[in-house]
Amino acid sequence: MFVVVDSQSYKLQKTEENCGVGGGRRTAVLAELVQQCAARLRSAVDRVAGVQCAAEHRLHSLLQQSSSDSESGGVLLSVSSTEQFVAYETLSNGDCALALCTPLMKRVHRLVPHAADIVAVDVGLPVDKRRHCRVIILTTNSSAGGLPLGVIATTSDSILQRSIELYASLLDSRCFYGRGVRGPTLLLVDDCPLLIAALCAVFTSSSCLLCTYRLLLSYWRELWDRRSAVATDQHRAHCFALFEAAVFSDTVDQLHANFANVQSDLSMVSQSRVISVYERRMEWSVCCQKRDWSALNCLRTAGSNRNLCVCASRALKDAVLGYIKSMKTLDTLLTFVCERCDSYYERRLTDTVTGRLYDASALRFMQEPDVGAHVMSTALPSHYEVTPHPPSTMLTSADGGTCHVELSVGLCSCSVGCSGGACIHLWTVVLDTQARSWLLSPVSDIAARRVLAHVASGLGCADAGWFAPSLHPLQSDDMLLLLCDDNGDVSGADEAAVELLTTATVAESTTAYDKSDSSFGLDAIGNKHVIINWNGLAYEVSLQQPETPIVESNNDDASAVAVSAPSRDRLRQSLTKIENAYVSHPDVMEPAVTAFCQTVESTELLEHLNSALLCFGNSFLTSGYT
Numbered sequence: 001m002f003v004v005v006d007s008q009s010y011k012l013q014k015t016e017e018n019c020g021v022g023g024g025r026r027t028a029v030l031a032e033l034v035q036q037c038a039a040r041l042r043s044a045v046d047r048v049a050g051v052q053c054a055a056e057h058r059l060h061s062l063l064q065q066s067s068s069d070s071e072s073g074g075v076l077l078s079v080s081s082t083e084q085f086v087a088y089e090t091l092s093n094g095d096c097a098l099a100l101c102t103p104l105m106k107r108v109h110r111l112v113p114h115a116a117d118i119v120a121v122d123v124g125l126p127v128d129k130r131r132h133c134r135v136i137i138l139t140t141n142s143s144a145g146g147l148p149l150g151v152i153a154t155t156s157d158s159i160l161q162r163s164i165e166l167y168a169s170l171l172d173s174r175c176f177y178g179r180g181v182r183g184p185t186l187l188l189v190d191d192c193p194l195l196i197a198a199l200c201a202v203f204t205s206s207s208c209l210l211c212t213y214r215l216l217l218s219y220w221r222e223l224w225d226r227r228s229a230v231a232t233d234q235h236r237a238h239c240f241a242l243f244e245a246a247v248f249s250d251t252v253d254q255l256h257a258n259f260a261n262v263q264s265d266l267s268m269v270s271q272s273r274v275i276s277v278y279e280r281r282m283e284w285s286v287c288c289q290k291r292d293w294s295a296l297n298c299l300r301t302a303g304s305n306r307n308l309c310v311c312a313s314r315a316l317k318d319a320v321l322g323y324i325k326s327m328k329t330l331d332t333l334l335t336f337v338c339e340r341c342d343s344y345y346e347r348r349l350t351d352t353v354t355g356r357l358y359d360a361s362a363l364r365f366m367q368e369p370d371v372g373a374h375v376m377s378t379a380l381p382s383h384y385e386v387t388p389h390p391p392s393t394m395l396t397s398a399d400g401g402t403c404h405v406e407l408s409v410g411l412c413s414c415s416v417g418c419s420g421g422a423c424i425h426l427w428t429v430v431l432d433t434q435a436r437s438w439l440l441s442p443v444s445d446i447a448a449r450r451v452l453a454h455v456a457s458g459l460g461c462a463d464a465g466w467f468a469p470s471l472h473p474l475q476s477d478d479m480l481l482l483l484c485d486d487n488g489d490v491s492g493a494d495e496a497a498v499e500l501l502t503t504a505t506v507a508e509s510t511t512a513y514d515k516s517d518s519s520f521g522l523d524a525i526g527n528k529h530v531i532i533n534w535n536g537l538a539y540e541v542s543l544q545q546p547e548t549p550i551v552e553s554n555n556d557d558a559s560a561v562a563v564s565a566p567s568r569d570r571l572r573q574s575l576t577k578i579e580n581a582y583v584s585h586p587d588v589m590e591p592a593v594t595a596f597c598q599t600v601e602s603t604e605l606l607e608h609l610n611s612a613l614l615c616f617g618n619s620f621l622t623s624g625y626t
Contacts, residue, residue, distance in 0.1 A: 014311040015486035027090045030330055034088045037338040044342070045103050045273045046083040048458045078110055079103045079458060086334070087166040091159060096133075097168035098330050104342040106412060107455045108147045108177040112474060115149060117183040117298040120211065120312040121199070123192055124325035131328045136163070136195065136211040139315040140184075144352050144452055145364060145440055146315035148345065149176075151337050153330055158199055161198035168202050182206070188312050190214050209297040210284035212247050212305055213312040216409055217420050219243050219273055224404070224413040233404060237383050239265070240406065241273065249307040251287050310437075313410050317438075322342050322421045348454035352440050353449050361439045365427040373425075375432040382408040384433075386425045403585035405429045410438065443596030448474050530593075 008325035044445045083106070087099040101109070109115050117140075133452075134157065140150040150170070154163040173180040183203025188211040188340035189196055196208050222228065223236045230236050242265055246258035251345035259278045263271055269506040281288050289296070299308075320341065344363075351360035362369045374387045384405045403425040404413040416423035445451050451474055 026434060027094075027096070030096065030334075031090075032332055033086065033331060034086050035265040037334050038084070038086045040338055041085040041102060042081040045079055045458065047081075047470060053349075068202065079106045080453065082172055083172075086338075087169055089162065091162070093234060094155040095159050096154070096330060097159050098133075098165055098334065099163060099170060100151045100172040100334070100337050101149070102342050102588045104345055104455065105148050106149055106175065108140070108149055109171070110177065111451055111455050113139065114474070116184055118186045118188065118308070118311055119176075119196070120146075120150060120213075120315045121187055121189045122316050122321060122325065123190045123195060127156065133328065133330050133333065135325050135327060135333060136160075137321055137324060139318075139321070141315040143441060144349060144362075144443065144447070146318050147455075148320075148321075148341065151324060151333070151341075153327075153333050155330070161201055164198050164202045167390050179205070185298045188213075188308060191218075199554075203292075207293065208586060209295075209308070210280070211284075211312050212261055212284055212309040213316070214286060214420075215247060215277055216240075216244060216309065216421060217411060217418075218494050219277075220406065220411045221272060221418045224418055234378075237378065237380050237404065237406075241380050241383075244408070246274075247277070247284075248309070249285070249287065249406045252306070255281060255287060276530050277512065309409055313479065314437075316420065317410050317422050317426075318364050319422045322416075322419075346456045349452050352442060353452050353456070355442060357440045357442060361430070362427070364440075365422045367424050367427045369431075371424060371428050371431065373432075375429055382406060384429045386428050386611055407433065407435055407438075440593070444591075446591070456465050483569050 058061035079465075081116055085100065085102055086107075089097045091097070103525045114161075120138065120139050122137040123197060125131055125138075127134050133147070136152040136153075136154075139146045140149055141147075151169050152163045152167050154160055168181050171181055176182070176184050179185075181203075182205035183199075184206055187199055187203070187206050187208045188209055189199065191210055191214065191620070199206065200208055219239060223230055223240055228236070230239060242258075242262045246255065246262050251260050259274070262274050263278075275569050276286075284305075286299060286308065324341070326332065327336060348363050350358050351357070351363065358369045370390075376385045377383075378385060385402050386405055387402045403417070405411070405417070405425050406424075407429055407430075409415055410422075411420075412423045412425045414423050414425055417426060426438075429435070442450060580593065582593050
């Protein structure tokens with residue numbers, strides 16, 4: 001039997017171990033394969049320990065070594081070959097549990113600070129007659145896209161907890177960026193009660209929320225089902241916009257009002273899922289959590305529901321994750337992850353660090369950097385219709401001609417898109433609109449590039465500061481996602497509010513970084529927070545006190561106050577001051593100014609212009625100028 005993945009075949013012996021019988025023989029073969037894969041991963045770590053190997057790597061100029069280690073011929077590594085990368089156990093009833101944390105995954109654990117805050121958990125299809133294992137993937141989002149943290153597989157849902165315990169046995173105190181076996185602060189999970197219970201039992205210090213991206217995906221799939229009661233494509237898009245606005249509500253009052261609008265809309269023929277989601281709001285909505293909720297320290301209250309959805313969609317939208325979830329046996333899963341997974345992410349991170357952003361982005365979708373199709377925008381922002389050109393055969397499938405793409409969260413009406421995969425139609429819209437929230441952003445900070453180079457290759461010396469809970473290079477180079485719309489069409493009245501937000505971000509970037517604030521769409525002005533939220537019909541801009549409780553209570557006295565933009569002269573004066581400083585000290589500020597200008601020249605979206613200013617501010621602070 002052959003399993004073909006990304007143009008490579010894996011040959012499996014068609015015997016009883018692949019046909020569901022001969023449990024003893026199957027166990028012996030799998031145990032031998034586990035030993036082989038573990039040895040292969042250990043040898044890979046030993047191989048990158050050579051100084052000559054680092055000198056020949058594409059990123060050799062970014063791979064740093066301490067002088068003492070260079071003289072002695074050794075290299076400090078963040079992962080050693082004595083560690084365990086694969087854990088496997090067979091229970092008495094014949095069920096098997098498997099956990100993998102490859103060397104690259106452990107480097108992500110230890111060197112990427114996002115692993116301590118928010119981790120998205122992706123669950124594959126359950127076991128059936130044709131599928132002999134269920135796959136679970138842990139990923140985290142970063143400025144370089146989604147990065148893996150581990151793969152778990154089991155032949156029965158009854159041993160999910162044991163599988164997660166095996167995964168925890170592969171971790172040490174440095175994993176989850178210093179949180180260790182306590183787990184990340186927040187886990188975004190699919191609607192699987194057994195999995196949620198197992199995760200909470202193992203990672204006792206972690207909070208769990210239903211992933212809002214998965215909620216939207218389930219509703220999207222129901223709308224575009226051929227048996228859907230919603231008749232026209234326009235009504236489907238309208239229904240989804242209303243439901244998305246309700247899920248993205250920032251306050252309890254907004255949530256009640258938006259769900260009331262959804263249920264009262266005549267186009268919403270099927271209300272059962274909407275009612276179910278509303279009744280379970282405590283399980284997924286940030287604004288419905290208690291005031292002492294443990295995960296609040298890694299969230300920003302305004303826009304949290306939307307930001308968590310964006311975080312999960314960016315982390316999970318990767319074609320290689322779809323390949324991993326498609327594995328139907330533990331043998332093929334183990335072989336693919338150990339042989340192909342690390343090399344894939346090494347290539348993608350290398351392209352990102354070296355500035356080949358289109359190649360790196362195309363790799364996430366497993367598509368060419370350029371495809372041909374007609375993309376037409378609709379009345380609703382971020383909703384597009386994709387029609388293949390007659391000469392193109394890449395876009396034609398059993399799904400028919402025109403497909404509908406919702407760019408804000410990355411959904412498509414084709415079969416791949418309705419399952420949450422990275423389809424070619426979404427990639428076509430990303431290329432046509434140049435949506436920078438889906439295209440990987442340039443990494444301008446040299447320290448951040450060094451971190452990513454080490455995560456990708458495992459070569460060189462890991463700086464001690466990368467493990468510290470202070471300002472991390474990847475956090476200073478993060479991209480802020482401030483607006484929900486990816487096509488950048490903002491009304492004139494809102495441009496002033498974005499200008500206000502941009503000015504506030506520049507001011508905030510000159511202050512000390514507090515790790516309790518993660519890089520999501522909220523900035524401070526004095527003692528107030530700026531809120532920019534897309535409600536499905538228009539942008540809403542307001543200021544909110546940071547101490548406003550987010551408890552579901554009738555006594556909630558939070559109020560949003562409309563604000564007016566400051567004078568544009570203030571922004572002009574700030575830019576003039578920066579220009580004068582650049583003229584006086586060009587040698588110091590040249591890298592920051594060059595990165596800033598390149599980003600602004602290639603960016604048309606307001607959210608990314610704001611990111612460019614933040615990137616410039618952080619680069620200026622770390623450039624050594626005093």
